[in-house]
Amino acid sequence: MRNCSFAIFVLSALLIAGCASSSGKSVEQKRAAVESMRSDVLSKLYTQKPDVQQQIASSAGYAVFDNANVNVIIASFGGGYGVAVNRQTGAKTYMNMAEAGIGFGIGAKDFSVVMVFHTSAALQRFIEHGWAFGGNADAAAKHKHQGGAVAAEVVVDDVTVYSLTETGLALQAVLKGTKFWVDDELN
Template identity: 40%
Template sequence: MKRLGWSWALWAMVALVGCGVQLEGSVAEQRRQVMAMESDTLSKLYSQHPGARRHVQAAAGYGVFDASGGKFLWGGMDHGNGVVVDNRSRRRTYMKMFELQPGLGFGYTNFRLVFVFDTREAMNDFVTSGWEFGGRATAAAKDDVQGAAGDLGYNVAPGINVYQLTEKGALVGLSVTGAKYWRNDDLN
């Protein structure tokens, strides 16, 4: 009976991963999808946190990611796509992300992350190395019309702050997270 429970949990996590962010079409179309997501996300961020606009504009650069994922009992994962923009050169680096979340929780969410890089070194390290480790306490419930989520900005590393905006879903959890961000060779 335990084997059936673990099999169901594994199946549920695999099913959740398949429900996430999917880029479709030609390279140019996929870039346009990411740029539209970036524009939409920054508009929402500035509306919800007016001080964030000044922070993003004064920074060395920023990254915007659209991610989906979930947790079931003792583990979870997220995945997504995004872009890092150098504010000085306007150079865009398209990226992917994957995150493991060992820890207690249950649910599924689609969310946006906005990384603000205070220094060029922090931005370049993120683009070339891309790792992020941290802890996360999450409580979110949101659909297309209403909901609430804990979406404040927080510092994840020296020179890097993150804002999380929940798009849709319901998730409650406590995790230690390990995320990998890497260049999307197909779009760069």
């Protein structure tokens, strides 16, 4: 039974990661979709928290990801895509992400994550190693512009993380690991 549960967990995480990929057929179309998502997410974040624009302007770099997440009783899994931008060089690194966790929760949500790297070392470490581990507690009941969401993220290692819920209904408290990795096709 335990092997069956683990197999379902892994399969679900892979399905979520596949669904949360950048759209388009060619490399150029996929990059354009990621850039459009990045621009939209930053505009929404700046509207909600105008001070973040200055924080990003004075940072070593930032990353923006689109993520879909599902919580089923004691498991949480999700996947997405995004881009990390080095503010000093202008270099962009297109990336993917997948996450899995344990804890109590139920629901599904589509959300975006913006990470602000306050040092070059933190940005480089993220691009090269990409792991993140932490706790997350949130509640979301939102569809487009209706409803609301609150989220709490642990911020460490010279990185500030902002989460914006697009749509979803979720109540969760989980301990999760997230893997970010370079997208070989888009770089």
